Amino acid sequence: MAQKILSKTKTARKLTKNEKHRITIANLVLIPSVIKNYIDTLVKVYRPTFKYKLKVEFFYYIITTIIRRQNTYENKTLENIPVALNATILKGIKSDYNEYIDWLIEQEVIFKAENYEPGHSSNKYCFSDFILSSLKDDSSPEIVEMEALASDTVIVSKSIQQSPVYKENEHLLKWFDDKLVIDFEGAKNYIQDLVFYENGYFDFTHRKVHWKHQISALHNKVFHATRNKESDFRLHTVLTSLKKIFKPFVTYNGQKLIGYDLKNSQPFFLIFLIDSIISNNDIINNILDRIYNKKEIKSFMLQKLWERLCTEDFREEYAVFKNWVLDGRIYENMTGIITPDQHLGSFYTYKYNERLKYKVREIHDSSRNTMKGVFFTLLFCGIKTKDKHYHTFKKAFPNLVAVMDIFKMKNNADFSRILQNIESECIIDYVTRKIAKEYPEMPLFTIHDSISTTENYAEILKALIPQYIYEYTGLIAKIEEEKWKKHDFQIDYKKRLELYPEWYTYNGF
Template identity: 50%
Template sequence: MKKKTRKLKKTQKDRERMQNLGLIPSSIKKYIDAMIVIYPPKFRYNCRVEFFYYIIITIIKRQNTFENKPLANAPVALNATILKGIISNYEEYLRWLVEMEVIELAVNYSAGHHSNKYCFTDFILMSFEKVPELEKVEMKALESDNIIVERSIEDSDIYKENKHLLKWFNDKLEIDFDGALNFIDNYINEKYTYVSGDYRIYSIEPEKVACKRMHWVNHISKLHHKVFTATRNEESDFRLHTVLTNFKKIFKPFVTYDSKKLVAFDLKSSQPYFLVYLISNLSSNRSRYVDRLCRKVYGVRLCTFMLPILKETLSGKGFAEEFFQLQKWVLEGRLYENLALILKPEKCFTGGFNNVVFIKELKIKHPVSFDTERELLKSVFIRALFCKNDSTDEYYLRLKEELPNFMRVLEILKEEDNAHLSRLLQNIESRCIIDYVTKKIAKEYPEMPLFTIHDSIATTVDFEAVLGELMVRYVEEFTGFKPKVAKESWDFEPCTGQETEPKRLIK
């Protein structure tokens, strides 16, 4: 009884909650179901087939994250604490899936470096050569004293605080599923294959094509099957993550709400914009909120030593001159164009611009090509914000030469952990867009559907003009700086026939 009524910390609640519904490729589900009959698992406790589904769904989800997308069938780590919280003998389930050739152990555990990492076998990838069918499965059988199963998005622990946004995830939010499926098949055939005689030839490995197809179908199926989820972790980025958060641009034209097309407004150069807000407030001691946020992200102990050093650097004449110029460039919307004048990148023989990046997953340095100078400089600046201080990147070192005082401030903010600054800026963005701007708009126009994708707010076309005006007004009200906002129409014209790819690995 005590276990049922014990009071959990917020972090424990987050760890012990799971969604009731999930999507799994039908081919994998049927194979697992058949193998359970032919080779019944001999576990210490009764086998719960839903946990097999949960593992597969989790691997697909993790492979579909931003950092793993370029790698297709990427090896991913599974959180042992979460798995053990659901099923104590989780390792037996993983071993059985490996023995049945559903998944394979791609990377072995290394103490202090990484966990075991799993990916799908070639045998399983073969089933995705055609557009795969996905099946909706329930996880309520995994519910226990320690596990809270959320039956719907309304049951999530964050629904009440974010109801003004989450209430729009209902039956009126739809996708032209058949149209999107046809698009996937045609797009992959045109982009990655060509026909020579009677043979289809792939420009990349067939297994990567198959995996990409499966991930994209999973992407659109969540909307089609109304598998709506929402998370918002105060201990990390505090962003609101939903089914639309990582929605690919090429599928947005197929989405409607109440049979109406959607249109979004993006905050241009949002990370530099919120950096200006952060530094301005730290310099002037205007915002108690920023000081509280720094203490939350960095911890009281670290802030005790960091903030005095930071504020001393901010008060210097050299920094004031550099920051005044950078702030002007950001607010005028010409940051990357002006950085190009300072760094003077050279075109390569192909007409584009090259840089070398470190691919963490592969542990190698690799050249990357950018079509335009602006794309290159955007990548350079964002990486300067979030890379480690000992980076040997050519452009990072040149920025330190050209803007030494500004770069010193960035390095103080990243000194203990380079992830601290990104968390700080994401928390500010979330507080601004989710907790201030959209709540103001929802109060003024309660009938306006609102969907957020981090620094972007979307609505139906009939509220387009209102949203564009109010977003600018309320973002400026929050930060004190007038933002640059760009409209993105979720229609076919800007997306037809080509996926937006800002950078490409050079082969």
């Protein structure tokens, strides 16, 4: 956020237009060499005639931004999904950015998704079939520099230490250095023949393109960090986008990493949210001010919440639900009111896919994991959803669901932002900051609600996490240890094939 600059007479100087809209981008980015070479050749043969001087690095920036946005938690299947580009950032870098995008479309490097609705959604882009086929044959990355894009409005940070979020998160980001290493060859070999992963038997061709990009970023020390108050406020790094199958190959200073997850984290922070509203906790008031920036919306919402929270029916439901959460068995207890769908040895749910515009089946290896998926749907679905599990849960906890729906009255995404903001402030700004102050030599890495360190500090970290979560929330948290160990999905597949051959025959595997 821009700050006022005061003269010696304490008179505020009016900020220039450039100072108000300065943009920071990373200097080093990874681009698949096959795409870079193709663009370089096209520029030579079909040189663009733009209004302003051509900067080929901006082509690289657009391509790597699409890859990075496809390589997110939301895109779990790591498909070639259409992703939006931030027009404000693009325009800040190059005022004629549309000419660059149009040229890439004309040269069939990318294409614009057809489901764009003017005034209702942003333009979205993905790679052409030709580029995809090339990536499948050769997805080796190349490091390129973005320094040529620096200007009065653009700051090019040459290291993670120069990123805008480094100073406020130094206690975590300072550990992204040469000691953070991935066994690159081991990771590549591990996925070379992988065909079974996360309870599914898939064609991993495009996933492997993204996977190689993930491990290459870590291997080549292309570190980045972002944290945006306007969205989830989570700290995003090269580790938060790294798939769990690569965790065993990561070490720090030659030591393996051990992590601790907050069990049932989203339900846990939901309990903290409700308790804080009842007690008028300033922490929650500040977060609500951030999410609901219009006072009348927040005021009306709080009035509706109080009307519901003060009822005897709500208090009775809430006591049961709170006990489920703090006992650490919410998902197990949910099976008592929701019968998980099961067929031929596997559990599954149907989840509406916004991109495909229809429900897709998600397979789970246990009823607990099935209920975890169901609960996330309960938390983040729209108020008018037709999801059968939502309505089953609502019959059992009508007042609790009514409270959750109040947070979604303006936009159902607001509710997820609230819980993610609470999680981030708790884990990033309180728990890890307190630990770093007490043990400044302890390496700390976060992946949202999970905190990891090296083996020699694991027991200390294990003891401190629940202590400081309690200080922040007043609630006793349960944590689970996660050793960054190998998961032999190929062996898991063979075992399941022996146990449930009819399921794999039924599904054509």
